[in-house]
Amino acid sequence: MRGFSLKASALSLVAPGLGQIYNKQLIKGLVFLAIDALGLWYFINHLYQAVWGVVTLGEKAQQRVKVGKLTQVIQGDHSIKLLIEGLIILIIFCLFILFYVQAIRDAHRVGKLREEGGTIPAFKKTAGSLLDRNFHITMLSLPTLGVLFLTIMPIIFGIMIAFTNYSAPSYIPPKSLVDWVGFKTFSDLLTFKTWSYTFWNVLTWTVEWAIMATVTTYFGGMLVAMLIQQPGIRFKKLWRTIFIIPFAIPQLCSALIMNNLFNGEFGPVNQYLAFFGIDKIGWLSDPNWAKFTVVLVNSWFGIPVTMMLMLGVLTTIPRDLYEAADVDGASAIQKFWNITMPRVLFVTAPVLITQFAGNINNFNAIFLLTGGGPANGSYQFAGHTDLLVTWLYGLTYNNNKFNFAAAIGIIIFVIIASISIFSYRQTKSFKEEDMVQ
């Protein structure tokens, strides 16, 4: 009884399912054959078109032909549609190849079993294993498909766009074709005078913002938590509940409210300042004030969260440490720097990094407050408080510079990835925990 496995794999290589039938797994074989036939029929019709579309992005541009007195528009190829259709078909093709390989391996495995004189699992048993030994496959298949088409595919598409010239005004389908341009978008972004000027300034501000936003909320939260946690303070629960409220109001609303509070003309903040005889301040219209305001307001959003974290951390610091310090006659400041700070920092270091990364991408805080403004004339489609991510948004929505937006997206990814790789590797969840008992 030799060669079952080889013959079965060879047959499955010809068509998945044949090997299974050869292995006397009739139903399984027929199911595989059906999938195979469906796939082949589909890909014969579509695969070439898909590859052609992705590679060339279309060859025929839209044309205007004069017919008598009228101009007629003859539709050409729509590059972007070709790209996305091609991408979808190629992904399905990858799934099909995966199925093909698995079918061959399955035939090989069952063939081996026969060589060794084992019993061939009946179809019922194979299907049953999907609820038992292969339970994870059953459970993961649907979420994986969803993520594949709604998260992975769009991101691949986005990355590809960065290497095309898909941008207004000259390269917007269906009017004209889009082409692959390699790294030209990136080199334009870094070397073109106005683009690189904007890019470096926005990048600098993004980093400045992320540092300031993280530091203010971190220490603000810590101080508020310590204030509540002080011995002798009553109604601790009440204070905590009040301080959580800014976090409970959706940021969409609170940021828009803040935008009005700090309105330079009619906003209440300036109104109160006028009461004290202080002139109107352009909280959101003056570049420097605007930067100050967004950090200030962001601490209003962010402090409640860090406060809650800190309240948890502070209670874990043993009381006797402070008592011992009291005996030694340490001042409050000494106690803070030598006991509280090191402990808290040790526990919350990963949070600090995550918050820093989060602030780099803090779209809501900037977009809803200033919309990136006040506008900066020497910038390319950006304002003084624009972060990379809000700039990306503006380039996509308002200016249709899709390729630049995508390139910036990739750059943001690189920044976040380098920060995260460091911190994620440290976390328990990712380390090969192998099972808490």
Add this chain to the structure above:
Amino acid sequence: MKNTSTRIKLFFSYVLLVVISVICLYPAVWIIISSFRPGGAMYSPTFLPDRFTMEHYTSLFNDKSFVFGRWYMNTLKIAVYSTIFGTLGTTIVAYVLSRFRFKARRTTMSTILVLNMFPSFMSLVAVFLLFYQFELLDTHLALIIVYSCGAPVGGAFIVKGFFDTIPRSLEESARIDGASHLKVFSRIMLPLCKPILIYMSVTIFVGAWVDFVLARFLLRSREQWTVAVGLWDLATNFRTANFTMFAAGCVLVAVPITILFMMMQRFIVEGLTSGANKG
């Protein structure tokens, strides 16, 4: 001597606490009062108006261009379905990653991490085109699909971290007693991870409730909008002319979420803490 200095310290602490409380509450109080103020202007010489009016609220429900009643129903529908499917998907992915050892496991985990590092706006154009291809633009189904499928990417690790803390022996003994994987999952694991499930559900629900970027992008006709898109429209097109109406819209959008948050406070703090520490 010591006593006086402690007293002074406490006094200043209370003053500080009160000041912070005022800062925390002021924006909310201001917008609520504005929403009841007659007329449309933002500027008002006094903090409290001389009379309160409900007209801004009624006009938000009955105006030609504002149909908040309908938007509420739309949002509720989208948020509820997304929450159900999203939480289910997230829990399943997290459970499998926590409990099963299979070949693609590390790859799956790394993929999730990498996907989280891309700014989400990068994928918007493709998502738009995808739904355009399948003729799902301007439907609520499109949003439900996106939110549900996005949830596992964002939340699987937090839930997995929670699953990791549940002892394995628990389900092993159940398995020995003959329970199927499905039964172990639904009867033992799900009830145990209720706090994190609530946290996840609230996050997804709120996410769907306040999203104005994707929703505005995919929902084209006014009657299909969600409350967040409606509020965004109020804020951009009507704010200067009719600030009080914007204020009323703000209250309408914020109140359900704020109540939900305050009610679920305990779970949210727990989830946040575990999420921040990542297990």
